[in-house]
Amino acid sequence: MTYDYHEPETVAEALALLALHGEDAHLVAGATAFTLLWRQGLLRPGHVIGLRRIAALGGITSTEGGLVIGATVTHRAIERAVEVGRYCPALTRTFASVATVRVRNQATLGGNLAHADPAQDPPPMLIALGAEVVATSAAGERTIPVDELFVDVFTTSLRADEILTAVRCPALAPGTRATYLKFLPRTADDYATVSVAATLRLADDGHVADVRVALGACGPTPVRARSVEAALRGARPDARHIADAAARVDADIAPFDDVRGSATYKRDMARVWTERALTELVS
């Protein structure tokens, strides 16, 4: 059994193929996840639409303090892009921390997000940065905050007739700090047991002006830790406040047991690593 492989050169052609083949079509960019699912026998589409030749989906553009990253840009290209390092060094480090060089050379940003594995690295960082994705259909474009993209394990809010075409990272207020921490008790190329991304900005008087925290591998989707944020916003971020705020992460996550840790252990580690991330950002 195999499939017909299509390689359109424009988004319009790709959308037309998607409309033609409907549920029998599957989109791929780097095809890392697809190759594994195909070989496991879990996906049996009749048509696979490869997006790699569509020039409009490649490239990284700086925009008035922000960034637009095309959906088919590989993790490695993002990791190496000077613009990304200038925008936010933690975003560079996030992409550099994914799996191995080989996977990063093949796997793309758009594929990573559309695959919606809750343990992946870029989503929490993009949520903490307030990024949004561009979803393109025959009807036009709409934007979806990365925060609202994930609805369940392997499931996004993208419609069947949409293609994720780009990610937009907004300009960050001057003085914003960012970090991404991965708890890797097994090997350095593994998925995290829990991961924490955070951005934080202090006001001139030393109080927390802005803070966003998001976690990976702590439930069916990457999740924003709004209780932690609420507890810190406006507070003076001393060690006690940070510890108290980090403890509230328990209300924001819904981990389940997996091979990288039990739900109980993940809850403990989510608190510990949230505290570490926030401590790093105020030190």
Added chain:
Amino acid sequence: MKLEHTALVRAPRTRVWKLVTDVPAAARCVPGVAAVTPSGTGKYKGSLLVQLGPVRLVLDGDVALTATDEAAGKASVRADAKDSRLGGTVRATMDLTLVDKGEDTELRITSDVQIAGRIGEFGQPVIQRKADQLMTQFAECLARTLA
């Protein structure tokens, strides 16, 4: 894989009993079920679509009511299904127990699910989560139907 689910249905036990032992009617409360048709006494044929992101399972098979004891509020259901496109089978034995809770009824479902073939590739955490969702929606739908 053993799964336990409990739900409170805001209706008296006799009404809940009538619905859960009426397989075609109860099946309408399972999200993704298409046409359940009788195939003998207490036996039915049916189809269940389960979607997990890009992966679609179409489970075709048989459902049988294997035991009922209304006085004790206990019923057992056996389901055997397979997905012929991906290759894989699901066998489930579900024991239902209805317990009076004042004017309401507590529905307890203990399931023993055996999964063979490709479907098992998902791994237990994901399958368990999906089964939990299905059962929660089932119980909510029963409650709505009887409201």
Added chain:
Amino acid sequence: MRADRRLIDVLRDDLGSTGTKEGCSIGVCGACSVLVDGELLSACLLPAVFADGSVVVTVEGLAQGDELSPLQVAFIREGGFQCGICTPGQLIAATALLAEHRRPSDAEIREWMMGNLCRCTGYHGITRAIKAAAA
């Protein structure tokens, strides 16, 4: 060519180029490391159609005729292998590393080579060999 064939299938089965090994089949172990237009990739994860029109370098392509590459010589001299099953992948990965960093630090070597598993050497011989080849 069938669309679902991977680069590893074409290399080994169609071209008989069996230097590239298939280990885990899920992109983790590094045994199937190849260079596609100079980029280090897992041949077990790459649809073969993605390499259409590209230059693919496998372990067979490292020597110039009978002359081993300096990296291959260093692996022999420094004890960079024992059983040898992972060695084609180690050599390809290290070749990609040296193309990018002419003088990698120990940390850079460990970071880069982390995705190429070896169950014999304990990695010290591999690290020594890469440093020796870079010197």
